[in-house]
Amino acid sequence: MPVGASGMAAEERLGLFPLRTVLFPAGHLPLRLFEARYLDLLRECLRHDRPFGVVRIVAGSEVGMDEGPPAIAGVGTTARVVDTNVLPGGLLGVHVVGETRFRVLEHAPDVRGVVRARVEFLQDAPTSGDSIPADRRRPVLEALARLDADVLAAAGDEPDLVWLCRRLAERLPLDLAARQSLLERDDARAMLEWLDPWLADAD
Numbered sequence: 301m302p303v304g305a306s307g308m309a310a311e312e313r314l315g316l317f318p319l320r321t322v323l324f325p326a327g328h329l330p331l332r333l334f335e336a337r338y339l340d341l342l343r344e345c346l347r348h349d350r351p352f353g354v355v356r357i358v359a360g361s362e363v364g365m366d367e368g369p370p371a372i373a374g375v376g377t378t379a380r381v382v383d384t385n386v387l388p389g390g391l392l393g394v395h396v397v398g399e400t401r402f403r404v405l406e407h408a409p410d411v412r413g414v415v416r417a418r419v420e421f422l423q424d425a426p427t428s429g430d431s432i433p434a435d436r437r438r439p440v441l442e443a444l445a446r447l448d449a450d451v452l453a454a455a456g457d458e459p460d461l462v463w464l465c466r467r468l469a470e471r472l473p474l475d476l477a478a479r480q481s482l483l484e485r486d487d488a489r490a491m492l493e494w495l496d497p498w499l500a501d502a503d
Contacts, residue, residue, distance in 0.1 A: 306472045315341045316353040316415040318370045322479035322502040323354040323377045324466040327398040337413040340412055340467050342394065351378035351399055356480050369409045375484045377401050425487040432461060439499040442465050467489040472498055
């Protein structure tokens with residue numbers, strides 16, 4: 301099986317969490333688990349030190365399978381568990397961090413109702429953002445400084461522009477379809493063009 305630049309297989313089978321959210325690489329997401337199928341998938345991932353996939357639900361429900369599996373978006377993000385805790389009512393709280401984008405090639409529920417997918421992993425465009433002038437980067441930095449100065453302070457002296465665009469998208473009042481549209485872009489210049497109307501409104 302071919303291996304991508306990240307060291308992960310370029311194609312792989314992945315257990316999915318279809319959710320009404322969009323997870324970006326390096327983004328943080330708290331989850332509350334109670335369905336047996338997802339608890340089983342979580343245990344499987346922890347046992348084998350593997351991520352699972354978070355993918356946006358386009359139509360259908362997060363809970364139950366009475367009406368069949370939900371329709372899902374074509375691109376999602378792998379999620380790595382970084383913390384777990386027991387919540388009131390016996391729910392399991394899980395905190396995950398997004399890692400790598402993937403494209404769903406095919407998917408189907410297994411006998412337990414867990415959606416399993418064959419996916420290909422997606423890399424951001426090489427040198428994405430390196431050639432973009434400072435005056436194009438500045439509006440993103442200024443918008444993030446207004447919305448969440450802490451995340452900007454943690455980014456370091458020369459933060460990656462793709463990383464900045466994704467952090468900004470997490471903090472803007474975007475609907476899920478808009479977030480999904482940005483997730484599917486892999487080039488900083490394309491991300492900036494997509495964000496331009498929001499940056500203009502912020503000014």
